[in-house]
Amino acid sequence: MRDTGGQPIPNARIEVWEADDDGFYDVQYDDGRVSGRAHLFSDEKGQFSFWGLTPTPYPIPHDGPVGRLLAATGRSPMRASHLHFMVTAPGMRRLVTHIFVRGDELLTSDTVFGVKESLIKDFVRQEPGSPTPDGRDLGTQSWARAQFDIVLAPTP
Numbered sequence: 001m002r003d004t005g006g007q008p009i010p011n012a013r014i015e016v017w018e019a020d021d022d023g024f025y026d027v028q029y030d031d032g033r034v035s036g037r038a039h040l041f042s043d044e045k046g047q048f049s050f051w052g053l054t055p056t057p058y059p060i061p062h063d064g065p066v067g068r069l070l071a072a073t074g075r076s077p078m079r080a081s082h083l084h085f086m087v088t089a090p091g092m093r094r095l096v097t098h099i100f101v102r103g104d105e106l107l108t109s110d111t112v113f114g115v116k117e118s119l120i121k122d123f124v125r126q127e128p129g130s131p132t133p134d135g136r137d138l139g140t141q142s143w144a145r146a147q148f149d150i151v152l153a154p155t156p
Contacts, residue, residue, distance in 0.1 A: 001014075001042040001046035001047070001048060001087070001089075001149075001150050001152070002046050002149060002150075002151055002152075003092065003151070003152055003153075003154065004151060004152075004153055004154070007046075008042075008044075008045050008046025008047075009042060009046050009089050009092065009152060010042055010043060010044045010045070010046060011041050011042060011089065012041065012042040012046070012048075012087055012088065012089035012092070012150075012152065013039060013040075013041055013087065013088045013089065014039065014040050014041065014042065014048055014085060014086075014087050014150075015037070015038075015039045015084075015085065015086040015087070016037065016038055016039075016040070016050060016052065016083060016084065016085050017036055017037035017038075017083075017084045018036045018037070018052060018053065018055050018082070018083050018084065019036065019055070019056075019058050020035065020036055020053075021053070021056060022058075023056075023057075023058025023059060024058075036052075036053075038050055038052075042089075049133045049134070051134075052083065054081070054101065054123050054144050055081040055082055055083055055101055056081050057078050057079060057080060057081050057104060057105075057106050058078070058079055059076075059077040059078050059079070060077050060078075060079060060111055060112070061077075062077035070111065075109070075111055076106075076109060076111060077111055078106050078109070078110075078111055079106065079110055079111055079112065079114075080100050080101070080104045080106035080107050080109075080110040080114075080115055081100060081101040081104045081106070082098045082099060082100045082101070082114070083098060083099050084096075084097075084098045085097050085098060085099070085150065087150055087152060089152055091154060091155055092152040092153065092154055092155060093152060093153045093154070093155050093156075095150065095152055095153075097119065097150070098114065098119060099119050099120070099121045099146065099148060100114075100115050100119050100120045100121065101120075101121070101123050102120050102121060102122050102123070107120060121146045121147075121148050122146065122147075123144040123145070123146045124144060124145050124146070125142055125143075125144050126142060126143050126144065126145055127142060128140045128141060128142050130142075130143070133145075
């Protein structure tokens with residue numbers, strides 16, 4: 001987490017959310033569940049980390065007018081794999097953005113045209129037994145790491 005001059009931004013509030021493996025966000029369920037989302041804060045060096053699932057592609061709702069529009073234009077309803085972020089910090093403009101998984105086949109055809117090259121990130125597979133950022137022992141389970149900067153602009 002840094003500003004446009006490259007200085008770290010401590011204590012920035014980071015909201016992160018993603019769809020589940022069925023392609024739904026928690027707010028789409030009627031049972032009140034909260035899943036696939038968190039809020040956290042950057043540390044004094046502007047760094048942050050969290051655990052989540054590597055995102056997967058999913059279709060947007062396409063059973064009504066949107067579906068008819070997509071069909072008429074020959075477009076797929078599929079979104080490329082992504083994670084959402086909303087970041088706030090005192091004296092900085094709020095940022096709402098997302099990152100996409102490099103290698104996803106849908107990057108060039110994301111149905112909402114949300115993909116920009118600067119938002120595509122590597123999710124690098126870590127071998128079982130690799131040290132985790134928080135020292136967690138995952139045993140024989142592999143995991144993926146995505147590293148990226150979030151840059152906030154000052155408020156006008």
